[in-house]
Amino acid sequence: MRAFATLLDRLVLTPSRNGKLTLLADYFRDTPDPDRGYGLAAIAGTLDLKSVKPALLRELVLERMDEVLFRYSYDYVGDLAETIALVWDEERKERVPDEAQPRLGAVVSRMNALGRTEVRGAVRDLLDRLDPSARFAFLKLATGGLRIGVSARLAKQALADFSGRDVVEIETLWHGLSPPYEPLFAWLEGRADRPVLATPAIFHSVMLANPVGEGDLDALDPADFAAEWKWDGIRVQLSAAGSTRRLYSRSGDDISAAFPDVLEAINFEGVVDGELLVGGTARMNSPTRTFSDLQQRLNRKTVTARMLEDYPAFVRAYDVLFEGEADVRPESFSDRRARLGEMIEKAPHDRFDLSPLVPFGSWAELETIRRDPPDPVIEGVMLKRLDSPYQAGRMKGPWFKWKRDPFNIDAVMMYAQRGHGKRSSYYSDFTFGVWTDGPDGPLLVPVGKAYFGFTDAELEVLDRYVRNNTTDRFGPVRAVRAEPGYGFVLEVAFEGINRSTRHKSGVAMRFPRIARLRQDKLPADADRLETLMAMVEAKEG
Amino acid sequence: MKPDQLLHPAPAGLYCPAGDFYIDPVRPVARALITHGHSDHARAGHGAVLATRETLDIMGIRYGADFCGAMQAAAFGERIDLSGVTVSFHPAGHVLGSAQIAVERGGLTIVASGDYKRGADPTATPYEPVPCDVFITEATFGLPVFHHPEPKGEMGKLLTSLRQFPERSHLLGAYSLGKAQRVIRLLRDCGYDAPIYIHGSLARLCDYYVSRGIALGDLRPATTERSSPADFRGAVVVGPPSAFADRWARRFNEPLVAFASGWMMVRQRAKQGGVELPLVISDHCDWPELTGTIRELAPREVWVTHGREEALVRWCELAGIPARPLHLVGYEDEGD
Numbered sequence: 001m002r003a004f005a006t007l008l009d010r011l012v013l014t015p016s017r018n019g020k021l022t023l024l025a026d027y028f029r030d031t032p033d034p035d036r037g038y039g040l041a042a043i044a045g046t047l048d049l050k051s052v053k054p055a056l057l058r059e060l061v062l063e064r065m066d067e068v069l070f071r072y073s074y075d076y077v078g079d080l081a082e083t084i085a086l087v088w089d090e091e092r093k094e095r096v097p098d099e100a101q102p103r104l105g106a107v108v109s110r111m112n113a114l115g116r117t118e119v120r121g122a123v124r125d126l127l128d129r130l131d132p133s134a135r136f137a138f139l140k141l142a143t144g145g146l147r148i149g150v151s152a153r154l155a156k157q158a159l160a161d162f163s164g165r166d167v168v169e170i171e172t173l174w175h176g177l178s179p180p181y182e183p184l185f186a187w188l189e190g191r192a193d194r195p196v197l198a199t200p201a202i203f204h205s206v207m208l209a210n211p212v213g214e215g216d217l218d219a220l221d222p223a224d225f226a227a228e229w230k231w232d233g234i235r236v237q238l239s240a241a242g243s244t245r246r247l248y249s250r251s252g253d254d255i256s257a258a259f260p261d262v263l264e265a266i267n268f269e270g271v272v273d274g275e276l277l278v279g280g281t282a283r284m285n286s287p288t289r290t291f292s293d294l295q296q297r298l299n300r301k302t303v304t305a306r307m308l309e310d311y312p313a314f315v316r317a318y319d320v321l322f323e324g325e326a327d328v329r330p331e332s333f334s335d336r337r338a339r340l341g342e343m344i345e346k347a348p349h350d351r352f353d354l355s356p357l358v359p360f361g362s363w364a365e366l367e368t369i370r371r372d373p374p375d376p377v378i379e380g381v382m383l384k385r386l387d388s389p390y391q392a393g394r395m396k397g398p399w400f401k402w403k404r405d406p407f408n409i410d411a412v413m414m415y416a417q418r419g420h421g422k423r424s425s426y427y428s429d430f431t432f433g434v435w436t437d438g439p440d441g442p443l444l445v446p447v448g449k450a451y452f453g454f455t456d457a458e459l460e461v462l463d464r465y466v467r468n469n470t471t472d473r474f475g476p477v478r479a480v481r482a483e484p485g486y487g488f489v490l491e492v493a494f495e496g497i498n499r500s501t502r503h504k505s506g507v508a509m510r511f512p513r514i515a516r517l518r519q520d521k522l523p524a525d526a527d528r529l530e531t532l533m534a535m536v537e538a539k540e541g
Numbered sequence: 542m543k544p545d546q547l548l549h550p551a552p553a554g555l556y557c558p559a560g561d562f563y564i565d566p567v568r569p570v571a572r573a574l575i576t577h578g579h580s581d582h583a584r585a586g587h588g589a590v591l592a593t594r595e596t597l598d599i600m601g602i603r604y605g606a607d608f609c610g611a612m613q614a615a616a617f618g619e620r621i622d623l624s625g626v627t628v629s630f631h632p633a634g635h636v637l638g639s640a641q642i643a644v645e646r647g648g649l650t651i652v653a654s655g656d657y658k659r660g661a662d663p664t665a666t667p668y669e670p671v672p673c674d675v676f677i678t679e680a681t682f683g684l685p686v687f688h689h690p691e692p693k694g695e696m697g698k699l700l701t702s703l704r705q706f707p708e709r710s711h712l713l714g715a716y717s718l719g720k721a722q723r724v725i726r727l728l729r730d731c732g733y734d735a736p737i738y739i740h741g742s743l744a745r746l747c748d749y750y751v752s753r754g755i756a757l758g759d760l761r762p763a764t765t766e767r768s769s770p771a772d773f774r775g776a777v778v779v780g781p782p783s784a785f786a787d788r789w790a791r792r793f794n795e796p797l798v799a800f801a802s803g804w805m806m807v808r809q810r811a812k813q814g815g816v817e818l819p820l821v822i823s824d825h826c827d828w829p830e831l832t833g834t835i836r837e838l839a840p841r842e843v844w845v846t847h848g849r850e851e852a853l854v855r856w857c858e859l860a861g862i863p864a865r866p867l868h869l870v871g872y873e874d875e876g877d
Contacts (some may be wrong), residue, residue, distance in 0.1 A: 072852045086686035425790040
């Protein structure tokens with residue numbers, strides 16, 4: 001448990017992706033089986049551990065310490081698992097030697113073998129035998145509250161870094177394997193052959209597109225490409241083999257549990273690539289709903305009947321990777337598209353439709369079409385070479401995405417926070433706001449936060465403004481001068497805008513970044529909240 | 542004589558009317574007894590100052606030679622009479638020269654322990670228990686959550702990180718008096734013998750520690766003009782934490798910020814401060830040391846000064862020892 005706890009402590013405080021990869025790869029290299037496999041599972045969200053209720057933990061801690069002292073401690077720390085991890089020793093000073101601490105693998109197998117009446121005693125015993133950091137890790141795992149800011153995808157990349165294998169290969173295997181992943185590690189370390197998967201319906205890495213850059217299209221013949229709309233949902237992969245059906249996100253996370261409506265409707269075998277959306281299919285003649293409606297269904301472990309009714313999900317198919325057991329990825333896009341058309345034609349009309357192709361004769365004509373899409377849930381066009389096979393990863397050439405131009409507003413810098421790593425001495429995360437009417441005149445309301453888009457030279461300018469114009473400090477955050485006649489105007493570009501109940505302003509931007517520093521403008525010239533609301537309304541049609 | 546006739550809180554600090562002196566006064570007074578050199582305890586501008594040789598020297602370094610009217614050095618254990626009140630200084634183990642001050646009159650002894658710790662520290666004379674009727678204790682880490690681990694184990698985390706991230710400059714935040722020299726000594730004791738770069742504000746105090754026989758190895762200024770980030774690749778740089786948020790820190794290569802402090806025990810504290818590598822190394826007592834010291838001394842009464850007084854007072858209540866908070870103001874509990 002010790003090694004895993006140390007890893008966790010470091011990961012939580014390490015902001016950079018490369019730093020996280022190093023920490024993970026070192027952990028996989030230095031930790032024996034089966035512990036590292038359970039550690040991997042805990043990070044990738046595939047660990048199954050008997051859960052412990054917070055109420056039981058409270059009871060256990062109050063068996064051994066004064067309630068008033070516990071309350072003072074909890075008030076100070078603010079997190080139940082951390083408080084218990086820290087106060088458990090109370091006045092005990094001698095430390096648990098590292099080698100006497102139970103290992104992660106032993107903790108997992110012991111917990112999962114417990115009968116209902118044995119939980120209390122076993123948890124007490126484990127807390128006694130772990131040190132504070134390991135206790136914290138154990139309590140977070142057992143209460144299901146582990147947040148470490150590492151995606152399953154990043155964990156797989158670390159496996160690739162540590163073994164020298166291709167991450168695509170690891171992803172291909174991933175969903176057919178289960179904790180503690182011993183055959184996977186044996187193969188990664190070259191001690192065994194590639195594991196043979198018994199489970200069908202595994203995830204296959206998806207093919208990604210590059211954005212159309214300046215002049216990219218000039219040398220290309222429009223006749224070699226098909227165009228289709230880029231829908232504003234989430235990219236998914238549907239996999240069906242026999243009775244096994246899975247829905248995966250683009251990164252390979254299994255999101256099946258939240259979408260029973262889609263899974264139940266599958267009547268084909270194979271692997272289909274598409275966009276997950278909410279609303280009605282084109283075949284039912286009902287409108288596609290916005291991304292914020294789709295968000296109601298995302299990041300859920302389960303889904304209520306009410307959600308299913310209010311936010312029905314469907315898949316708009318883009319491509320096919322397997323038809324039945326046949327791998328059709330080497331075929332051309334046109335051939336795959338023909339197969340896909342037949343599969344979707346026979347699939348239930350309310351849950352599946354085919355992403356329509358957009359006819360065009362020249363790049364200029366497509367440009368005009370792109371600027372004025374027929375549906376507000378379209379965020380641009382995709383260009384796919386008619387002869388391109390389906391290749392995992394982001395190859396330059398076969399597929400392009402040509403997004404609708406971003407939205408732009410002028411906003412006023414309100415708060416700034418220091419960055420991390422290279423930027424730890426710079427104020428580089430900016431909260432910006434726009435004007436609205438307050439009780440005593442115009443008032444800035446924060447509408448978003450951006451921490452990229454500027455050059456290093458521009459960062460110097462921004463940082464200097466923050467340092468010279470700080471009006472207040474809240475921990476690592478500084479408030480800066482922002483008045484109609486004095487302040488810093490930022491041109492902010494973003495990909496989309498939705499209503500939000502979580503933000504005071506009532507709107508939430510997608511991918512905001514700082515497009516330009518507008519030192520030529522006064523804050524009074526910045527945009528108003530009504531402008532943003534109008535963008536939301538235009539989108540909602 | 543009642544204890545609070547001998548010593549009681551006054552606006553300027555703990556006051557002894559019979560001897561007409563203050564202990565660690567927070568504003569200028571005629572006669573001050575100083576426990577140690579941290580700036581919230583040792584301030585400039587007093588008439589006469591009585592403290593250990595080291596504390597006087599440290600005050601001289603920080604405030605200039607004329608920081609007070611007259612000074613007198615107290616040796617550990619020496620009994621000094623101040624208008625019929627006997628005072629004596631005893632090691633507190635907090636930083637170099639730190640002392641507890643025992644105040645005696647008419648068979649009554651009160652020990653003002655200042656800041657103290659029980660854990661091993663080669664840069665400070667170890668704490669000695671002084672029998673007393675009233676023990677005045679700090680409570681900086683006076684909550685059952687605080688358990689300071691073995692310092693070498695914590696320093697091991699920094700050494701591991703240097704191996705894992707050999708290209709990054711490791712910026713180790715440590716307060717300039719005491720903690721900085723302690724972490725440098727600790728690095729040496731862990732076998733780290735490469736040059737250690739120090740922030741300019743540490744130089745004179747490090748020199749002073751060395752002059753008192755505490756070897757710190759090869760120290761180099763991290764403040765050279767024209768230095769490039771490549772010069773500090775994989776180096777350990779020790780400085781006050783405030784410097785790392787400053788433009789000063791831009792000279793380093795992909796800096797990784799570590800911080801040596803008892804506060805690093807609580808994750809949210811580390812996170813808020815942008816610390817990537819928290820090292821729980823403290824110059825104060827943790828909870829078992831505070832409660833263990835009170836049990837060991839078994840005083841008739843405990844007075845609790847700065848920190849989380851309420852929890853320690855509660856603990857004393859449960860242990861059947863009369864205790865009360867002193868509510869002294871002006872001592873920062875952040876500095877560790």
